[in-house]
Amino acid sequence: MQVGDTVYISGQLAHDAEGxxxxxxxxxxxxxATLENLDKVxxxxGASRRQVVETSVLVVGLREHFDAAAAAHARYFGDHRPTSTISGVVELALPAQLVEIGAVVRLDIAS
Structure with missing residues (x-):
């Protein structure tokens, strides 16, 4: 959803082009797969990763997956560091789903 120069991206998950x-x-x-879907959004x-100002990451089994989630986030954004909240949850929408990532993007920031 876009409001002015701000885009709010709801939680992305691991699905292919066919859903x-x-x-x-x-x-x-x-x-x-989740980050690839975020790239598509x-x-x-017309935005880039450098215009992401905030991410929200939900993880099933946070203690087990925290290091992998943090490393993937760092690789994805490189030297750009948006604010980020990572939360452990008991379950997500789909039974096998382990991660969901949402974001806030500012289109008025140079990419």
Whole structure:
């Protein structure tokens, strides 16, 4: 949803172009697919990763997956550091889903 120069991206998850869930049982694969989907939403709005100002990351099994989630976030954003909240949850919308990532983007920031 876009309001002025701000885009609010709801939680993305690991699904392919046909809507099939991918990466069952594989946290790293789910994170990769989720971030690829985030890239697609950014492209839809003509935005780049550098325009992301906030992320919200929900993780099932946070203690087990925290390091992998943090490393993937750092690789994805490089030297850009948006504010980020990572929260552990008991479950997400889909039974095999381990991660969900939402974001806030400012289009008026140079990419």
């Amino acid at each position: 099939n869930f991918v990466g069952e049982g594989d946290f790293d694969a789910q994170v990769r 950014l492209a839809h709005f």
